[in-house]
Amino acid sequence: MEVGIVGYGAYIPRYRIKVEEIAKVWGTDAKRVKRGLFLEEKSVPGLDEDAATIAVEAARNAVKRSGINPQDIGAIYVGSESHPYAVKPTATIVAEAIEATPDLTAADYEFACKAGTAGIQTCMGMVGSNMIKYGMAIGTDTAQGAPGDPLEYTAAAGAGAVIVGKNGDQTIASIEDTYSYTTDTPDFWRREMRPYPKHGGRFTGKPAYFKHVLSAAHGLLRKLQLTPKDFAYAVFHQPNGKFPLQVGKELGFVKGQIMLGLIVQKIGNTYSGASMVGLAAVLDQAKPGERILVVSYGSGSGSDAFSIMVKDGVEAKRNSAPKVADYIDNKTYIDYSTYAKFKQLLVR
Amino acid sequence: MRKVAIIGVGLTKFGELWDVSFRRLMLEAGARAIEDAGIDGKKIDAMYIGNMSAGQFISQEHIASLIVDHAGLTPIPCTRVEAACASGGSALRQAVITVASGIHDIVVAAGIEKMTDVLTEQTTEALITAADQEWEAFVGATFPGIYALMARRHMYEFGTTEEQLAKVAVKNHHNACFNPCAQYQMEITVEDVLNSAPVTTPLKLLDCSPITDGAACVILAPLDRAREFTDTPIVVAGTGQASDTISLHDRQTLTGIAATNKAAELAYKMAGVGPNDIDLAEVHDCFTIAEIMAIEDLGFCEKGDGGKATERGETAIGGRIPINTSGGLKGKGHPVGATGIAQAVEITQQLRGEAGKRQVNGAEIGLTHNVGGSGGTVVVHVMRRGD
Numbered sequence: 001m002e003v004g005i006v007g008y009g010a011y012i013p014r015y016r017i018k019v020e021e022i023a024k025v026w027g028t029d030a031k032r033v034k035r036g037l038f039l040e041e042k043s044v045p046g047l048d049e050d051a052a053t054i055a056v057e058a059a060r061n062a063v064k065r066s067g068i069n070p071q072d073i074g075a076i077y078v079g080s081e082s083h084p085y086a087v088k089p090t091a092t093i094v095a096e097a098i099e100a101t102p103d104l105t106a107a108d109y110e111f112a113c114k115a116g117t118a119g120i121q122t123c124m125g126m127v128g129s130n131m132i133k134y135g136m137a138i139g140t141d142t143a144q145g146a147p148g149d150p151l152e153y154t155a156a157a158g159a160g161a162v163i164v165g166k167n168g169d170q171t172i173a174s175i176e177d178t179y180s181y182t183t184d185t186p187d188f189w190r191r192e193m194r195p196y197p198k199h200g201g202r203f204t205g206k207p208a209y210f211k212h213v214l215s216a217a218h219g220l221l222r223k224l225q226l227t228p229k230d231f232a233y234a235v236f237h238q239p240n241g242k243f244p245l246q247v248g249k250e251l252g253f254v255k256g257q258i259m260l261g262l263i264v265q266k267i268g269n270t271y272s273g274a275s276m277v278g279l280a281a282v283l284d285q286a287k288p289g290e291r292i293l294v295v296s297y298g299s300g301s302g303s304d305a306f307s308i309m310v311k312d313g314v315e316a317k318r319n320s321a322p323k324v325a326d327y328i329d330n331k332t333y334i335d336y337s338t339y340a341k342f343k344q345l346l347v348r
Numbered sequence: 349m350r351k352v353a354i355i356g357v358g359l360t361k362f363g364e365l366w367d368v369s370f371r372r373l374m375l376e377a378g379a380r381a382i383e384d385a386g387i388d389g390k391k392i393d394a395m396y397i398g399n400m401s402a403g404q405f406i407s408q409e410h411i412a413s414l415i416v417d418h419a420g421l422t423p424i425p426c427t428r429v430e431a432a433c434a435s436g437g438s439a440l441r442q443a444v445i446t447v448a449s450g451i452h453d454i455v456v457a458a459g460i461e462k463m464t465d466v467l468t469e470q471t472t473e474a475l476i477t478a479a480d481q482e483w484e485a486f487v488g489a490t491f492p493g494i495y496a497l498m499a500r501r502h503m504y505e506f507g508t509t510e511e512q513l514a515k516v517a518v519k520n521h522h523n524a525c526f527n528p529c530a531q532y533q534m535e536i537t538v539e540d541v542l543n544s545a546p547v548t549t550p551l552k553l554l555d556c557s558p559i560t561d562g563a564a565c566v567i568l569a570p571l572d573r574a575r576e577f578t579d580t581p582i583v584v585a586g587t588g589q590a591s592d593t594i595s596l597h598d599r600q601t602l603t604g605i606a607a608t609n610k611a612a613e614l615a616y617k618m619a620g621v622g623p624n625d626i627d628l629a630e631v632h633d634c635f636t637i638a639e640i641m642a643i644e645d646l647g648f649c650e651k652g653d654g655g656k657a658t659e660r661g662e663t664a665i666g667g668r669i670p671i672n673t674s675g676g677l678k679g680k681g682h683p684v685g686a687t688g689i690a691q692a693v694e695i696t697q698q699l700r701g702e703a704g705k706r707q708v709n710g711a712e713i714g715l716t717h718n719v720g721g722s723g724g725t726v727v728v729h730v731m732r733r734g735d
Contacts, residue, residue, distance in 0.1 A: 032545065201468055207366050 004174035007066025007163035010280035011057035012327035015044040038241025042156040042268025055140035058159035061321035074132025079115020114298030123164035139272035146196035156268025160276025179220035188299035216303035232290035235261035235278040237297035281324040351571035353581035356385025362562035362681035377563035393452035398439030398459035399685035404474035432478030436688025437718030437727030459689035460563035496548040499637035501602040512655030514541035516636035524675025526705035531681030560681030564689035586730035588614030605723035608645035619730035623647030630691035632719035688718035
């Protein structure tokens with residue numbers, strides 16, 4: 001393929017709540033939860049943040065890194081399961097905020113946690129076929145987890161943005177190929193007008209996350225005739241810390257290949273943002289010539305796998321915007337009452 | 349009354365079988381039993397199916413028709429039998445009575461439950477419909493809660509300990525390791541049980557049997573025809589069923605199940621044996637306390653001594669009276685309607701000497717004990733080698 005990444009950006013809200021703080025409220029054993037989920041704390045959006053504002057932050061960082069004129073962006077796709085409006089696009093808000101309007105197409109995507117990577121594939125097709133010069137794909141979420149549900153420990157906020165363009169001197173990384181695996185598997189869902197998702201407990205594991213991530217990864221490796229040894233890093237969708245390590249092991253990756261892109265322990269599950277923020281964390285540090293496997297997962301269910309080769313352009317560009325580690329380190333802890341206020345569970 | 353023998357048995361894998369449908373589960377167990385008996389399906393005269401709640405778990409009622417249809421066995425009669433978790437044992441008893449009476453010769457007794465198509469809380473709600481809705485369920489009782497009350501009273505009256513309860517689970521998980529159909533083929537320790545998540549004091553997660561999909565099937569024939577199909581017919585020598593109040597609070601005692609005493613008495617009498625003649629038993633360990641009460645109520649040890657007998661290893665394979673060699677409900681899994689039949693499958697395999705690494709050497713007489721709800725229905729069968 002002749003397309004690649006010309007810019008990328010991430011954003012994570014600064015507020016954090018610890019597993020202990022949530023466990024205390026519900027009378028659960030924090031140690032057991034932390035061991036079970038391999039997770040310490042999660043990010044929480046501030047009162048004035050939503051999936052759109054978070055997307056804008058990530059998009060601005062991507063534009064800064066790319067050095068392109070935002071007017072050259074021909075398409076913006078925003079993937080989320082927490083779009084602020086049921087009808088009215090988040091993508092237009094982002095496009096206006098980064099001054100990419102009006103000469104472009106834009107739309108919102110929804111595919112649980114993989115809508116952002118679905119956007120990357122759309123942009124790859126449009127750039128590759130010369131419909132547009134640059135396309136931007138964003139995965140953003142202020143994830144919902146019902147109070148007291150196991151999801152409450154992980155449902156977090158964050159966004160990742162990628163600008164796709166033709167390979168050239170400016171390319172941060174080239175996208176070698178992509179492969180998707182999709183079935184109708186109802187493991188996790190949220191119906192219209194319902195505030196919180198429902199999920200099938202352990203059913204979200206083996207027949208859902210593992211089946212799709214493994215199948216997509218195997219499909220891509222087969223297509224490219226590559227093995228895990230050919231990759232310096234692997235980034236998997238990270239609903240918790242345990243699943244990506246387990247799926248990586250089953251594929252034949254070692255912990256050292258996975259840890260750089262595994263940030264869920266510190267920020268929680270950013271849903272549509274998760275695999276894209278993980279990719280951003282790797283691009284923040286990877287060297288030219290290193291290959292990255294990215295496999296997203298969206299409930300319902302599907303996985304998109306990408307093989308990404310880091311290019312020389314990365315070194316000049318990556319310092320022009322805040323890195324994932326900067327966002328992880330810049331944090332303010334809140335207690336459950338403040339959390340309840342921020343999540344608008346307390347309304348005056 | 350004719351003597352009745354088991355000529356074929358079949359069991360599916362037990363577990364979270366998300367990719368296996370209700371009907372396929374039943375057909376798998378049935379096909380294995382037919383193959384085991386070496387019988388032509390056309391020779392089957394009637395079927396009884398134990399199933400607690402397909403209506404709640406998969407929104408399918410009239411499962412007798414569904415199963416006989418998909419087994420390709422129409423127009424023979426097929427009847428669903430429901431007695432909560434004792435549905436399987438009750439179906440077996442109906443099949444035994446039918447063959448013994450002479451009405452039919454070759455009769456299938458099967459059991460099935462598909463429990464993992466709904467969320468855990470829905471499963472708990474479905475199961476509590478086996479208790480008294482007005483007096484138990486509507487005021488918030490669940491089965492773990494009901495059995496926890498019995499456990500507390502047992503601990504209070506007899507000094508039974510949480511460690512002794514845990515040892516039931518440890519033993520049954522150990523046995524399950526040698527059963528290829530078991531849901532949990534993994535060892536656990538007393539510490540694992542004591543440190544598992546609390547459910548209802550004093551019961552922890554690993555004191556409780558799991559939510560399971562599975563099906564089981566046995567084929568019965570009159571003993572005088574059994575040798576057409578097998579060299580090792582297993583005779584159903586005794587069958588006993590008894591009832592008690594559906595609600596726990598109406599019982600005379602909380603530390604035992606009176607219907608177990610009565611059903612066992614009837615089955616022992618019919619078989620002409622006593623508890624000391626039994627070589628091994630599959631008992632209804634829906635919770636660890638249930639196994640301790642069962643071995644007392646069946647007469648394998650003194651009332652109140654069940655915990656200590658377990659601690660002394662008397663119920664382990666190689667012990668005085670091996671209990672739940674299959675892994676029991678705890679280790680093998682508990683697809684409620686299938687459990688009573690699965691118990692008969694295990695005893696048949698043991699008495700035939702086909703139980704592999706979990707074989708009880710020289711087993712001649714075995715017993716199955718199947719409980720519905722908290723003891724409202726109990727079915728006991730005594731089985732012996734037919735040679």
